[in-house]
Amino acid sequence: xxxxxxxxxxxxxxxxxxxxxxxxxxxxxxxxxxxxxxxxxxxxxxxxxxxxxxxxxxxxxxxxxxxxxxxxxxxxxxxxxxxxxxxxxxxxxxxxxxxxxxxxxxxxxxxxxxxxxxxxxxxxxxxxxxxxxxxxxxxxxxxxxxxxxxxxxxxxxxxxxxxxxxxxxxxxxxxxxxxxxxxxxxxxxxxxxxxxxxxxxxxxxxxxxxxxxxxxxxxxxxxxxxxxxxxxxxxxxxxxxxxxxxxxxxxxxxxxxxxxxxxxxxxxxxxxxxxxxxxxxxxxxxxxxxxxxxxxxxxxxxxxxxxxxxxxxxxxxxxxxxxxxxxxxxxxxxxxxxxxxxxxxxxxxxxxxxxxxxxxxxxxxxxxxxxxxxxxxxxxxxxxxxxxxxxxxxxxxxxxxxxxxxxxxxxxxxxxxxxxxxxxxxxxxxxxxxxxxxxxxxxxxxxxxxxxxxxxxxxx
Ligand SMILES: Nc1nc2c(ncn2[C@@H]2O[C@H](COP(=O)(O)OP(=O)(O)OP(=O)(O)O)[C@@H](O)[C@H]2O)c(=O)[nH]1
Ligand SMILES: [Mg+2]
Numbered sequence: 001x002x003x004x005x006x007x008x009x010x011x012x013x014x015x016x017x018x019x020x021x022x023x024x025x026x027x028x029x030x031x032x033x034x035x036x037x038x039x040x041x042x043x044x045x046x047x048x049x050x051x052x053x054x055x056x057x058x059x060x061x062x063x064x065x066x067x068x069x070x071x072x073x074x075x076x077x078x079x080x081x082x083x084x085x086x087x088x089x090x091x092x093x094x095x096x097x098x099x100x101x102x103x104x105x106x107x108x109x110x111x112x113x114x115x116x117x118x119x120x121x122x123x124x125x126x127x128x129x130x131x132x133x134x135x136x137x138x139x140x141x142x143x144x145x146x147x148x149x150x151x152x153x154x155x156x157x158x159x160x161x162x163x164x165x166x167x168x169x170x171x172x173x174x175x176x177x178x179x180x181x182x183x184x185x186x187x188x189x190x191x192x193x194x195x196x197x198x199x200x201x202x203x204x205x206x207x208x209x210x211x212x213x214x215x216x217x218x219x220x221x222x223x224x225x226x227x228x229x230x231x232x233x234x235x236x237x238x239x240x241x242x243x244x245x246x247x248x249x250x251x252x253x254x255x256x257x258x259x260x261x262x263x264x265x266x267x268x269x270x271x272x273x274x275x276x277x278x279x280x281x282x283x284x285x286x287x288x289x290x291x292x293x294x295x296x297x298x299x300x301x302x303x304x305x306x307x308x309x310x311x312x313x314x315x316x317x318x319x320x321x322x323x324x325x326x327x328x329x330x331x332x333x334x335x336x337x338x339x340x341x342x343x344x345x346x347x348x349x350x351x352x353x354x355x356x357x358x359x360x361x362x363x364x365x366x367x368x369x370x371x372x373x374x375x376x377x378x379x380x381x382x383x384x385x386x387x388x389x390x391x392x393x394x395x396x397x398x399x400x401x402x403x404x405x406x407x408x409x410x411x412x413x414x415x416x417x418x419x420x421x422x423x424x425x426x427x428x429x430x431x432x433x434x435x436x437x438x439x440x441x442x443x444x445x446x447x448x449x450x451x452x453x454x455x456x457x458x459x460x
Contacts, residue, residue, distance in 0.1 A: 001121060004030065005110035006102045008095050009085075009459035018090030020098050021459060022107055023079040023115055028071060030105045031084045034098075035069050036061070043084060048073040056086065056098050064101065065094050079115050080122035113456025117449065120441060127441030127452065128157045128398065134456055135218055135394055143267030144217040147392055156207065156392070157440050163200045164436040170196055171429045178422045194416050200432070201409040204402055211399045214392025220262060220269035221379055224296040225332075226324065227306035228316035229253050229277025232334040235362035236306065237261075237274035240372070246274045253277060256289035258296050265376040273300070279316050294323070302378060303327045309359065310338035313350060321351040329355040330374055337361040397448070398439050405435035 004024025010017070022030060031043035037054040046052055049072055056064040068087040077083040088098055103109060111117075113134075120130045128151065135148030170193050225233045229252035237246050241261050247254055259274045273296050276289030297303060303324045307317055333344055336359045344357050358374050360367040393399050408431035415425045437443030 001118065004107040005114055005118075006099060006107040007110040007115070007459035008099055009115075010090060012092055012095055013090070014092075015090035017087050018095045020086045020088065020095065020102065021115065022084040022086075022102060023077070023081045023110075023118060024107065025082065026106050027082040027084045030102055030107055031069065031071065031086075033105050034058070034101055035067075035086075037069075043069060043071050046071045048076055051087075056088065056101065058097075058101055064097050065089055078124070079118040080124045081118060110458060111453075112458050113453035113460060114458075116456060116460055117453045120449075125152075126154070126157050127444055127449075128160070128439055129154050130441075131395055131398070131452060133460065134452075137457070137460065138218075140220060140262045140269035141217070141264040141267050144269055147214060147217045147394065151392070151394055159203070159207070160436050160439055163203050164433055164440075164442075166196055166200055167429055167433045167436070171426060171433065174422050174426050174429065178426065190416065194413070197409055197412055197416075197429075201406055201413070204406045204409070204436075207393060208399070208402050208406065211393040211402070214394040215396060215399065216268060216379060217392070218394040220271040221301045222273065222299060223270045223302045223304060223375070224273045224275055224293075224300035225304045225306060226275050226293055226297055227277060227320060228308075228314065229279055231277065231306040231308040232362045233277065233306050234274050236304070236332065236334065236360070236371075237272060239362055239365065239368060240272060253279075253281065253283070253286050256285055258289075258292045265372055268376060268379055270302075270375065278320055297323060297327070301328060302375070303329050304332050304375070305329055305353075305355070306332045306334055307342065307347070308335050309333045309340045309342045309344075310335045312341045313347075318351065321353055325353055328378060329353065330378060331355045331357045332371065333357055333359045334362055336366065337364045397451070401435045401438040405432045408432035408435065 002025070004022060004026040006020065006022045009019045009021045012018070028044040034056050035043055035054055036057050037043075037052050039052070041052070043052070049070060051068045051070050053068055056067050058064055065088045070085050072078070072083040072085070074080055074082045086098060088094060116130050116133050119125050120127060125133075132148050132151035135151060136145060139145035139148050173189065173193060225237055227233055230250070234246035234248045234255050237259070238244055238248065240263055245261060246259055253276070255274060255276045258276070261272055263270050263272055275293035275296050276286065278290050278293050281287050281290060305320065305324055307313070331347065331353065333342065333347070344359060347357060348355060356374055358367065358371045360371050393402065408428045412425060412428035412432065415428055434443045438448060
């Protein structure tokens with residue numbers, strides 16, 4: 001935290017503007033050394049949040065680039081440290097040169113997410129909001145973005161903090177009694193405590209009700225398209241993507257590697273995976289592809305099981321049916337433009353599957369809106385829409401902490417009912433308080449912080 005950090009904050013490549021960002025005690029001193037303003041003023045004399053025209057210069061006053069520079073005082077900056085942003089031209093060489101110049105003058109390269117980590121450690125945002133920043137950057141659909149923006153607003157943080165403070169109050173009362181063991185907690189007080197803890201549990205359960213939706217918006221639904229070779233998996237993958245992404249040929253066994261792309265259906269991000277057709281194969285490359293298909297099926301949240309309606313059901317279809325039967329499933333009966341050999345009415349019974357069947361033709365683009373609708377509705381029955389404006393739990397980490405807090409309060413309740421001693425009650429309460437603190441960051445371990453901030457890009 002005492003180091004001054006620097007990073008290129010924009011994607012490195014050719015572009016209109018590239019931004020190099022410095023944060024820390026030495027930010028202004030370094031800027032003074034490398035920047036020549038057109039008004040002969042030094043950055044350390046600038047007002048906060050104002051752009052200044054000038055040049056970045058290296059030793060001997062040689063100009064590196066023509067830039068706009070701004071300083072941000074610690075009290076008002078993102079990291080709550082003195083910060084400098086340099087808007088330069090975006091080219092790989094010029095950005096690297098400026099970066100190295102700043103490092104040479106006393107800064108070190110920032111780690112992924114280190115700017116946001118400092119914003120958290122310096123108390124500008126809590127951990128839940130820091131995760132929201134990541135959510136905004138990674139949002140794949142508008143709905144996901146709206147949810148992340150809501151999260152950044154900190155509404156839910158405030159709720160969680162309120163619940164936590166309520167529990168802290170109870171804990172104080174209980175611990176006061178541990179110190180004076182000769183006095184039992186009066187039963188009126190115990191009733192009040194019981195009621196307060198139950199209220200807290202109820203509020204946690206309310207937040208958990210929508211947790212799944214938030215997580216889905218954030219992570220997306222991993223959707224594997226699987227089936228035997230040549231049934232039209234890559235064709236439908238391309239159509240849903242509206243892009244000619246995967247190779248389609250009449251040769252069975254065309255797709256070898258899995259390909260993943262994200263699509264937006266009704267605001268829900270679906271991470272669509274095209275897989276190699278599954279069959280018995282002796283060809284090494286194809287065999288490896290099939291192993292990958294099987295892994296995709298295992299990991300998937302949703303399976304689009306594709307079957308070619310123009311040929312009889314075969315042994316390969318049956319084997320795949322066995323593998324996917326416990327998954328969330330949609331059967332896609334393709335090639336309905338050709339004479340049909342399969343009866344959709346008997347298909348589920350025949351394959352011993354429980355699933356919706358959608359009949360389509362990928363080549364004639366028939367029934368595709370129905371397929372998209374069925375996919376979208378397979379998740380949460382469209383409920384995501386209603387609550388996207390609210391702040392939601394957005395990661396498994398947050399959900400697990402809430403579940404643990406809830407369980408601790410269940411134990412607390414049972415403890416009171418069983419008339420356990422204050423010491424026992426205090427342990428359960430502490431657990432609940434700590435778990436809530438993990439979400440907002442009051443009690444998050446270094447390990448949790450490391451896991452969160454390592455998912456950021458460098459420069460954020
Ligand atoms: N008539 C007809 N042909 C189709 C339809 N969908 C796909 N095809 C054709 O079927 C062949 C195989 O299509 P792909 O999309 O490559 O099939 P795949 O399931 O990805 O095949 P593998 O990658 O080999 O597993 C191609 O010649 C497509 O043009 C359809 O709805 N009707
Ligand atoms: Mg394919």
